[in-house]
Amino acid sequence: MKDVKSKNAMPGKQGGLNSEIQSRIGHQLRAMYDDVVRQGVPERFAELIRKLDAAEPNPHLGSSGDQDDGRT
Numbered sequence: 001m002k003d004v005k006s007k008n009a010m011p012g013k014q015g016g017l018n019s020e021i022q023s024r025i026g027h028q029l030r031a032m033y034d035d036v037v038r039q040g041v042p043e044r045f046a047e048l049i050r051k052l053d054a055a056e057p058n059p060h061l062g063s064s065g066d067q068d069d070g071r072t
Contacts, residue, residue, distance in 0.1 A: 017025070
């Protein structure tokens with residue numbers, strides 16, 4: 001069988017990406033991330049966060065049920 005090598009692979013490295021491809025991937029990832037950041041937080045999520053913050057005035061107290069609440 002004939003061994004097929006990628007034209008974009010660097011000599012001596014199998015599966016490596018050349019700097020042009022790495023640059024394109026980085027540019028596309030930044031563009032996608034920027035688009036997500038611009039969308040912001042939907043109002044329903046912001047409202048849920050506000051409700052959760054208001055429901056737990058002391059974040060150090062957990063609601064796991066392992067604390068003694070005086071009921072036995």
